[in-house]
Amino acid sequence: MDRCHVISCMLIVGMCFLLSCGSDSITTPQELVSDGQLVSLQIDSQTSNVSDGLVAFQDENSEWLFNLNFSNNEIQLYNLDSKTLEKRMVFELQGPEGVGFIQGFHVHSMDSVFLFGYPMHNLHLTDTSAHIKAKFNYEPPLGYTSAFLHNAHFTYKPVLIGHKLLVNAKFEGNLREITGEELSSKKFGYSIDLKNSEVDLLPISWPVDYNASGAKLLDFSMAATDDRLVYSLVADHNLYVTDLQGNLLKTVNSKSQFMEESFESFGSTDRFETMKYVLASDRYERILYDEFRGVFYRFVFPKVDVQNEEEIDQLRRFPRKFAVMILDKDLNILGETLMPDNTYYPGNSFVGKEGLYISISHPDNPANKEDLMSFEVFRLEELE
Numbered sequence: 001m002d003r004c005h006v007i008s009c010m011l012i013v014g015m016c017f018l019l020s021c022g023s024d025s026i027t028t029p030q031e032l033v034s035d036g037q038l039v040s041l042q043i044d045s046q047t048s049n050v051s052d053g054l055v056a057f058q059d060e061n062s063e064w065l066f067n068l069n070f071s072n073n074e075i076q077l078y079n080l081d082s083k084t085l086e087k088r089m090v091f092e093l094q095g096p097e098g099v100g101f102i103q104g105f106h107v108h109s110m111d112s113v114f115l116f117g118y119p120m121h122n123l124h125l126t127d128t129s130a131h132i133k134a135k136f137n138y139e140p141p142l143g144y145t146s147a148f149l150h151n152a153h154f155t156y157k158p159v160l161i162g163h164k165l166l167v168n169a170k171f172e173g174n175l176r177e178i179t180g181e182e183l184s185s186k187k188f189g190y191s192i193d194l195k196n197s198e199v200d201l202l203p204i205s206w207p208v209d210y211n212a213s214g215a216k217l218l219d220f221s222m223a224a225t226d227d228r229l230v231y232s233l234v235a236d237h238n239l240y241v242t243d244l245q246g247n248l249l250k251t252v253n254s255k256s257q258f259m260e261e262s263f264e265s266f267g268s269t270d271r272f273e274t275m276k277y278v279l280a281s282d283r284y285e286r287i288l289y290d291e292f293r294g295v296f297y298r299f300v301f302p303k304v305d306v307q308n309e310e311e312i313d314q315l316r317r318f319p320r321k322f323a324v325m326i327l328d329k330d331l332n333i334l335g336e337t338l339m340p341d342n343t344y345y346p347g348n349s350f351v352g353k354e355g356l357y358i359s360i361s362h363p364d365n366p367a368n369k370e371d372l373m374s375f376e377v378f379r380l381e382e383l384e
Helices: 003-020 271-280 309-317
Strands: 030-033 038-042 054-058 063-069 074-079 084-090 102-109 112-117 123-126 132-136 159-161 164-168 189-193 199-201 220-224 229-233 238-242 248-253 283-290 295-301 323-328 333-338 345-352 355-359 372-382
Touching: 030 323, 054 102, 054 345, 063 102, 229 283, 271 309, 283 345, 295 345, 345 372
Parallel strands: 030 333, 220 283
Antiparallel strands: 030 372, 038 372, 054 063, 063 074, 074 084, 102 112, 112 123, 123 132, 159 164, 164 189, 189 199, 220 229, 229 238, 238 248, 283 295, 295 323, 323 333, 345 355, 355 372
16 A cells, blocks of 8 residues: 555544544533542553553544553553453564654554654554554754654644644753743644655744743643644643644633742752752643543642652652643633542543543552553533
């Protein structure tokens, strides 16, 4: 199958699915509630119950969960309806079928899964049989790295528009020294033409005043609807909305009630102080779009007090506390739910037809079991 035919098939499948899963947006005040229901998946001894990356996907037959396992360079495919492992997609690092190290992946359809390598410029198209259907060679724009995708923490959803794939961009530069003027020239992403491998920077760029009070982390998440992209920056209360070509439509103040008005910065070169800033200060991480209910979930990490490196090490993978904001399709805040401390692992969360699934694989959670990948299901409930 040639590359152009592959792309055409992908577009047809994607459009059919988009037309089938639209939802009217909820507009009344909401909170996230759970009755303690768990969805548990049996894992083997080579698979951690803390995933390297999760992607949920709904087709006309079933609800699926794709799990990335770095150690085996594989993607496991679970059927969420039957809670069984259906396939193991193991990929070669080198050779004719080699894809390099898989850093992240994007499920466009069950027959079209994009594999992203990093830092190499590896972009492959596969299906759930692990057959490599196409390899795309491209050079990132000058001053930018190869397309970066990670399916945990700062999530980003690539978008296929025509034969162009919109991807996340990281630029080269010193985070501590970049000026606001320089930062405002840096773009959030670029498109890769899957026919001719040409790349084009998107119009959306970093706010000129983002680091006005001092150097900040330069991470962000992006969620996509059928007609908009919504960007959430790690140290910015605002959300930035663009069209599918990356043109800024509006900026919406979406401050969490659990965050301070101002953000801390890289105030010191001391390692402990730097790690305290990165892991224990106020920040926003992932933003997810719930196509079943027409709302967004923005994950919030309020500042926590740490006294030593042992506490920092504990926060490196397992945050002490977090909250989830609920926003309607126009980004009006509907509510915000603060989760209990040391109970969940928000880096493994996803949206499904039953609600918002959040991993319970926190080492301090008594329900956590090493041989199970388990998620608690949270549903929206209207506030009285």
